[in-house]
Amino acid sequence: MQPIVAVVADVREFEKYRWHAAPDTYLEAAMTVAGVLPVLVPALGERIDFTNLLTRVDGVMLTGSKSNVHPQRYGQPASAGHEPFDEARDATALPLIRATVEAGVPLFAICRGMQELNVALGGSIATEIQEQDGIDDHRAPVSDDQAERFAIAHGVNVKPGSCMASITGAGRVDVNSLHRQAIDTLAPGLRIEATADDGTIEAVSVTDAKGFAIGVQWHPEYWARTDTPSRALFEAFGNAVRAYAENRELAA
Numbered sequence: 001m002q003p004i005v006a007v008v009a010d011v012r013e014f015e016k017y018r019w020h021a022a023p024d025t026y027l028e029a030a031m032t033v034a035g036v037l038p039v040l041v042p043a044l045g046e047r048i049d050f051t052n053l054l055t056r057v058d059g060v061m062l063t064g065s066k067s068n069v070h071p072q073r074y075g076q077p078a079s080a081g082h083e084p085f086d087e088a089r090d091a092t093a094l095p096l097i098r099a100t101v102e103a104g105v106p107l108f109a110i111c112r113g114m115q116e117l118n119v120a121l122g123g124s125i126a127t128e129i130q131e132q133d134g135i136d137d138h139r140a141p142v143s144d145d146q147a148e149r150f151a152i153a154h155g156v157n158v159k160p161g162s163c164m165a166s167i168t169g170a171g172r173v174d175v176n177s178l179h180r181q182a183i184d185t186l187a188p189g190l191r192i193e194a195t196a197d198d199g200t201i202e203a204v205s206v207t208d209a210k211g212f213a214i215g216v217q218w219h220p221e222y223w224a225r226t227d228t229p230s231r232a233l234f235e236a237f238g239n240a241v242r243a244y245a246e247n248r249e250l251a252a
């Protein structure tokens, strides 16, 4: 049995069309390492019956994106520093996250996805964090080579006793870094799982989650086959999704 994981699409305009799409790296990591079938959910917002969708999938994965959650979603005015936006993705991901957490469906939120998780549950986001005193530059290296942009960039400190620690081990984990925003106010119901040396929140989990519900600010999908912590995260997500699918089948 191949469990199904919903992946919310980004909206992109090219070749004079409006596309709903997701980067191949996330889909490959889900298929190859997690062992699940990723199925794109178009960013059609509240027209989607999220309750019905969640009866037909065994997990939800939220990808990273160059776009940012619109600041109005967390009560702040928009500025150039918050752009670019993808409001169709916001309108789809945020209610889906709330429904997913409520239903106890396994959830893996990556980069923008972790920021969406925080906003969906009532938190806020800081933008252009590298301009803050004491905060390092977490943006991707300037390069045309994706492997250079997604290269390991810094260490994070995984909290002992955390969900993340049960997957990657507690202590130091080396990660890549491609973000200029980060969690500002932590949402109620989220727990910090890992931080960078400058205090930036790098991983969270849903405090009273019925199962796997983790967000990471880095990109484990890119090296999921070769990097041990990245592989461990996708394998753990896949195992949680399979267990959920089996329980759902037994209950049917």
Ligand SMILES: N[C@@H](CCC(=O)NCCCC(=O)O)C(=O)O
Residues within 6 Å of the ligand: 063, 064, 065, 066, 067, 068, 110, 111, 112, 113, 115, 140, 178, 179, 180, 181, 182
């Ligand atoms: N845009 C937000 C979210 C970070 C994120 O998802 N980054 C992925 C970018 C992929 C790329 O640059 O190729 C932020 O900047 O914090």
